[in-house]
Amino acid sequence: MKAAPFEYVRPRSVDEACDILAGDENARLIAGGQTLVPMMAMRLARPTRLIDINRIAELSFIRDEGDHVAIGAMTRQRSAERDPLLAARLPLLARAIPWIGHAATRARGTIGGSIANADPAAELPLLAITLDAELSYRAGHASQTIAARDFFAGAMTTALPQDGCLTGVRFPVWRGRIGTGFAEVNARRSDFAFAAAAAQVELDPEGLCKRIAIGIGAVAEAPFRLAAAESKLVGMTLDQARVMDAVRAALADIEPMSDPHASPRYRRRVAAELAARAIAEARADALEKPHAH
């Protein structure tokens, strides 16, 4: 299980990386490599040229931008997992990142790599969708941004142009009485999920839902939001029956994936359950917090 031969380059800047990409359609960027390298070992991926962006310092950061927290694409999942700013401002990420792979793969795996890889069952694309993240990339020496909801085109497919390099992701910061929840089911704790749900809520002083975001991963070709459920739940008490009704209804029209591990109906049913659990966890989390001032 050895990779096919390739040429290795280590550009010093993002633009240099993009230039190489633009000049060779068989070139590929390597970030953490935790998905790409096994694909190469099995020769399911065989780039002729590997462009290593690990040493590009400008891609590795976690930055407070007031209403947003910006995370550089090459930021290691392990760094994000341990970052106090991220824990304070993006508690949903802090809650969900430990579910990614194992400690040893999070040590190399990156925030941007997972998003660009767009595995339907991966946690980070789900978080980007749930929180309405904005992704930035460079292509042709120009910086571009794209909303996460426009980015994921399908399983392992994104809107990133062939010569594009994802540079960062900006997550909006919610203020107020915020709570977060995350739930997933898998065969073993470290495996890709059969279904996953993320929820973030803001409660008003009476404990009613003021704002809510619910995302579902691993069920369809790309993570998606339960927008219909969200609109039904705003202004309501997030009690169990109402939540379950809303998420079930929102999932009714989804066509879930099938694979040897889980049937479509399993995915649909469990997605509703996980969404309800994530919302309940988020609600409880928010209720523990002091009222907004």
Add this chain to the structure above:
Amino acid sequence: MTVKPPHLRFVSSDRRVREDRRFVVGKGNFVADVDLPGLRHVALITCPHPAARILNIDASAALARPGVHYVLDGRELAGATLPLMSGLEIPHVPRHPLAVGTARYSGEWVAAVVADTRALAEDAAEDVRIDYEPLPFVLDAEQAIAPGSPLVHEAHGSNVLLDRNFVWGEVDEDFAASPRTLSLRVKWGRSATVPIETFGVVAQWDPWREILDVWASIQMPKYPEQIATALKLPASGVRVHYDVDVGGSYGVKRGIKHSVLACYLARRLGFPVRLIEDRLENMRGGDAHGPERLFDVDVAFDDAGIVRAMKMRALDNVGAYAGRSPFQLGKPIGAIVGPYKIRSVQYRAMAVVTNKTTQEAVRAFGQSPTNFAIERMMDEVADTLGLDRLEVRRRNLIRHDEFPYLIPSGTNYDSGDYETVIAKVLQHTDYEALQAERDAMRRGGKLAGIGIAACLEPNGGNASFEPLLNPKNTTTTWMESCRISVDLSGAITATMHTTSAGQGHETMVATVVGEVLGIDPDRIRVVRSDSLISMPSNSPVGSRMAVMLGGASYHAAQKLKAKLVAIAAHDLGIAPERALYSAGDVVDGGAPDRRRSWDELVTIAHRNMHRMPEGFEPGLSVSHVLQVPTGGTLPTPDGRVQMYPCFSFEFHLVLLSIDPALGTSKIERYTIGHDCGTVINPKIVRGMTLGGVAHGIGAALYEEFAYNEDGQMVAQSLMDYLLPSSHEVPKIDIVHHVTPSPHTVLGQKGSGESGYLGAPAAIANAVNDAVRPLGITVNTLPIKTARLGDLIADALEKKAT
């Protein structure tokens, strides 16, 4: 913890395992660590179809690459070597390392490329053009025996390799006389032991000495002989090096096909060759899958739950070739009634070929699936009667005072105290509290169940299934040997004659020899021979080494002791009976100040022939070849046989919860009671037992070589074949009990398969206890999360409407 019998000084004491020191610093000698000058590497080309005729192989482009030395196909190899041994009389089901003319499963090896590096060999493998004509195929064993099924081996005329029907006792009469019967069908899914090290072999041919040197991560008997036979060499021309550490095996490291392939290449090409499977080659074509077995069980019993008779049909899907797998239907005959007094049994053993990967020996050699079937049966009997499952088992157990106990299939169980082991477990766990805990979880909205399994681990390596299933095979011994030498400096070296895969045999030999000689085992060197300077061994299969290597080293040490005593008595001028051995010295029992020290005795033996007793050989070198206890006889014509000499017992008690909405199960508590007689090294036995349970958890809940309907294996990497991690294995308590075996030198029994024998059954029974309120029965392993989730959802839906 184990209690050390008072007369034993080193045996049963909590000593360190000497092998560990080299492993913790990364200095094990694994086959991939064997480096020879000029070593070249093999990569394999595999068939992408479940069945296909091989029309043409064009290797010209591959051979044109720099660094590529050879491309070998099945025709050349089959022309130069004999087919691999199958053990059955099936001449039209030949098995070769590379497919010849027809490939019979997806992943089967079709050609081998030799190059300077493994990466280059893989590059070249992509350039070999092979034209296939896909053929009809069959994946399911029941379909394979149905009329009109595609034949996996056309010339064999059917897909059945083995179909034996045994009747032991008055089965029909007992069924007719029983007030109650029930039937059940249970299925053991295709899984295996999947060691973290794949199989590997390094071979080197020396044409001037005419010796083939082999280093391999091997665990199988008669390995050098089988290589020699296939290559048409005298066995004295094959030198297998037994000092290779095997990175896990638990049965499956039987890479004879890999070895014949690599050895042929090394001879053919004149340079050393290395074949280390990568994980895909290992999973798809390494021929290391385990049983995939369908059981149809009928049981006859009375209103009190006393089981009188059982009919069992075991239909095993062995994959495309015989391998060792049909015999895995044979071992369970030696414990076909489990720990129960079932007086008559009908057993039909069927091995069927399909277009799946070939099976090899897997831990417990077929006994764990059989235990699963028996233990599911006992639960069903209890449930039918509305009786407690534990109580029903107790009523049927063989009692302590009934040993030796002859079971219908002709095997005598050596010893046991099943009721005490069970009582100890129930006391340790507080069975009533456990039930209360289960009930509390149920009230909290979870599904929760208690699972029990009581089962046997036949051990000691009396492989009588060979002559039983193949009357042309007249083998009645599976011996094991030990040699001990004391050198001129007085240092002791013991020799063993096989590889190990983590069982701590060096520690065991030193402990036993030290025990007999009264000398600290840490002062005893243990080394491994190669096959040309080897005494007979049958390798560590069938949980046999405690009994067999332990026994051989015990007897060799006794011979050494006797020789020392005789030399001392002669030198002291006293009768041998008056000479007393004590920790290396020999004392005159009549005059304790007269003695000969260890050093003096060594000097006499090595230098002073004039002081030696008449007829003694000089030096201090002794050896012993141990015949299997209770072995030595052929099966009776009606199929009764003493299968194994010793029978360890284990009792599992599991509390498991299921999240009904997700189908996820969690093992909340796990206790195993374990009796393998006298424990030689407590750390080793504990590790084997816990590891066996973990392996059983995998077989019960996670692991399956799943295929899709196109005949492609969908679990061919460790991303999809799910090995339990530290998250999935709960804390497990072990309660030990010691019922010595009368057949062994220290009362020891085997323990290498323990844990795995009953864990799948206990977990399946716990799941069934949990879902029974929903009216569901789960009789198929593995019990995968989503599948269980769907079953529960259906049942809940049905209940609601």
Add this chain to the structure above:
Amino acid sequence: MHWRSRMRIELIVNGTTHALDIEPRTTLLDCLRDNLGLKGAHAGCEHGVCGACTVLLDGVPVRSCLMFAVQAEGNQITTIEGITPGQGELSPVQDAFCETHGMQCGYCTPAMILTAHALLNANPNPTREDIVEAISGNICRCTGYAQIVEAIALAAERLSGANRAKDAS
């Protein structure tokens, strides 16, 4: 097509800098084993699941099969050979694994011990859950993990005991 098929790199392994001429496709695992003769890192799956190839990269456990050696230039790489104190000597973690028999076949053991070292460096007093989580990326097929968890807990206890004794003196 023209391949720049080999590259000259420098790797810092166990504190020593090695100049190497290798193919870019050589994984760090293969480089350690084949080019540097450090056989303590083992290939189990070569696709990042089993963890037998784990080494420390700047003190953090990573899978050496999921990195190409050329990517590791400038990093501090530590293998099992690098944490063994000397000939015939064991680190406290290695000794604890011997004490509890936290292994059988020894194949996953070097990776397990490196993972344990990294855990104890970051968290000298781990709970059982911390230990279970830390080793969850290292598959052991022999032991069922109990004696491994016990080894790490024992090592932690001994190391903290040693620290206390030092502080007290």
